[in-house]
Amino acid sequence: MAILPKTQAVYDNIKIKHERGKSAKWQNLYNHRWRKYSKSRLIKHHLCVECDRQGKTEIATETDHIIPHKGSRHKFWDKSNHQSLCKSCHSKKTISEGAFGK
DSSP states (O other): OOOOOOOOHHHHHHHHHHHHHHHHHTTTTSSHHHHHHHOOOOOOOBOOHHHHHHHOOOOOOOESSSOOOOTTTHHHHOGGGGEOOOHHHHHHHHHHTOOOOO
16 A cells, blocks of 8 residues: 655645646746746747748747757757747647657
8 A cells, every 4th residue: 555645745746747747847947037038039930930831820829949958958048949839839749749748
């Protein structure tokens, strides 16, 4: 029989670790600085690059990491590793990378 953790903090830590498919150490990368950068970038690069490849025009709402950063701060902030995607394209790409459900 398994012994259950005794404190709520342990349960909260487990919840945070699995939230949005990111490990707990990656959570701190998606902070105010990232949101500010992403918003600014989307103003300059406002069309979805994947929709554009398909001959469609769609407003981008997400700043995506072309190559998943996997917690690497260098890859996370490397501007050449960013692209603008609409919500739909970003979700499809994220699923194809296996990021959901981990």
